[in-house]
Amino acid sequence: MLKSHSCGELNKNHIGAKVTLAGWVDRRRDHGGLIFIDLRDREGIVQVVFNPETSKQSHKIASEMRSEYVVRVSGEVAPRPPGTENPKLVTGEIEVIVQDTEILNPSKTPPFYISEDTEVEESLRLRYRYLDLRRARMRKNLLLRHQVVRFIRHFLDAKGFIEIETPILIKSTPEGARDYLVPSRLYPGKFYALPQSPQQLKQLLMVAGVEKYYQIARCFRDEDTRADRQPEFTQLDLEMSFIEEEDVLNLLEELFTSMVETIKPDCGLIKPFPWLTYAEAMERYGTDKPDLRFGLEVKDLTDIVAQSDFSVFRSALAGGGKVKGICAPGCAGYSRSQLNELNKLVQDLGAEGLVTMPLAASAGSLDDLTLEMVRSVAAKFLTLDQVREIAKRLGADTGDLLLIIAGKSELVDMALDELRREMGHRLKLDDPHLFAFAFIVDFPLLKRSEEGLWEPMHHPFTAPRDEDVPLLDTTPEKVQAKHYDIICNGCEIGGGSLRIYTAELQRKIFKLLGYSDGEIKERFGHLLKAFDYGAPPHGGVALGIDRIVMLLAGEETIREVIAFPKTQEAADLTFNAPSPVAEEQLAELHLYLREER
């Protein structure tokens, strides 16, 4: 080793020790006579002192050192002179008096600050990701991710799970997301696909008798990115045999509870995890992944305003839409521009607009409220009783601001979900030290596609509730699934289900989804065949590792917890991928490039 200790590990217990350190120059303070250098390695920072009276030679070399030079120093750990300790540094009680040093490798001036946590344009960070990752924030995130994955492995090992790798080159299943395809050299015109998730593979492992499987699995989906979506991402994939829904959910609750308590002991969480049905979540929050750190629940006002003459409400209802709202407590004093911001927020999502209704604090109480005190475009079309009824339903009092949206049901839900998050944030109700996990259960099994065909709400292997199976023949929309999602702070961090494990029921579902016998055989023959050989009842879950780490790290995007993420346009700026390939490579793969119009 080129070093005897890590920079960050030194403390007063090392006083008197001869140490050799190696790392990067974080900062240099050259006093002419004395030179101080903050030497950084993975474990932290320690001050090293170059004194010409100790070593003239070392002092001379140190005067050449600049930011991010890779250097090695040997010397003695010494207590800092009284009054010069630095409480901001973990190692601030000591310093290393350098007797010998060498520059292992100089560095150009880096394109952005390594030693400061300032905002830098993300594309620049990604181009120089290896420098970006040197920064404290990124080092912390990488470490946290490691801790999370390590925790998961230990936890599941103790529960009797075994980790099994599954192929990355597998078969295309076009009914899901868009596949990443890999051409085959040995089979002209044929392709592998990268797994969107190891779903079918883990089910086959259950048929294989593994009983408890997990994998930290890379998954690939060729769809547009988001703050919480990348073309490749990592799942904790997990499957168990001979279990019921509660078994999975209890396992998850224990996993996340102990994870947070171990890794983020300064953070709180809500125990036990609430269970919400899908219908209830949609009703109360307008989304199936509500942020449960705060209330601000959405209420349906359709019945109250049905008789009003307000054209905004009338036309929405005439079109089969809804009128819903939320209450922003204490926000009646919002300025015109603040209200405009909220209005713009929902309009950008496609809503017609936002009806704002501040209940003047000056009224004192709802009983003393008059219509004149409600500064809203809707006020003159509503009776005082209607306003009071709306306020009552939203749990509002004077001084509160009512936010109401009318329109197509899904649009209203989406806009109010967004508004609710925004107000939760503005009112500082989204405590970053609280993790509000919850389970969403009782999802519908199916939904209608745009073409009016049945498609799975999640995937076609999800089992319907036993009592709902007969409904598959009559009213498929009423069939509920043995599916569950786990959410945290408004983020979907995982989903799973009990699976279909008989060929008969699986075939029935495929038929309902519109597959012909030929298609079923071609696409899912392997699975159905396996089910003929004693498939156990089984189920599991897939959790988004990137999202979990993002939440624990308090980051806004999963890119901050991925070492080498891709841009929104799915490019890797460090490697400049994707890139053209040589004609010979294409020929070997039996490919030619189509002319794009």
Add this chain to the structure above:
RNA sequence: GGCCCCGUGGUGUAGCGGAUAAACAUGCCACCCUGUCACGGUGGAGAUCGGGGGUUCGAAUCCCCCCGGGGUCGCCA
């Protein structure tokens, strides 16, 4: 594919139709400095304002197109 935001010395920002074609902080370079830790002091270099086109007597500033980055709708079984 749609909508929205951003792009000014290395970095982060200011400037948003005119006065010297750019200001501030930091970084960088040189010199000075033996207790600093965001060290300090003095001096210096460094941007034709993402690219192209247009409007104008005059454009970093207004308009159009393109490129890059981000947010989002669609999409994500």
